[in-house]
Amino acid sequence: MEHLVIDFRHGIRDVIPYCEFISKCRIAMAERGIGEYLGDDMAIDGGDAEGVFAGHSSKELFAFIRQDLCALPFMKGAKVTFVFGALEQGSPSEEIFI
Numbered sequence: 001m002e003h004l005v006i007d008f009r010h011g012i013r014d015v016i017p018y019c020e021f022i023s024k025c026r027i028a029m030a031e032r033g034i035g036e037y038l039g040d041d042m043a044i045d046g047g048d049a050e051g052v053f054a055g056h057s058s059k060e061l062f063a064f065i066r067q068d069l070c071a072l073p074f075m076k077g078a079k080v081t082f083v084f085g086a087l088e089q090g091s092p093s094e095e096i097f098i
Helices: 012-032 058-070
Strands: 002-010 036-042 047-055 078-085 093-097
Touching: 002 058, 012 047, 012 058, 036 093, 047 058, 047 093, 058 078
Parallel strands: none
Antiparallel strands: 002 047, 002 078, 036 047, 078 093
């Protein structure tokens, strides 16, 4: 299992659009069996946040959500980390920025 980690900054008004994005993604990912949303660390009043996804291929998962993710204005400058294995176990990784 690979992981996709998205680190971003958001404001208080970005919480609802993010939650709507996640709801849409969860359904689409389940229908296609491409992966799952594991959760986030997101303060309701804004600041730094992290979203974590898992799937057989972190790059395919990102390709699947990329268009909708990049449509969220607060994702500009977000760091996307592809983890090619388990989280927090020294798995190889690659980073890009949106």
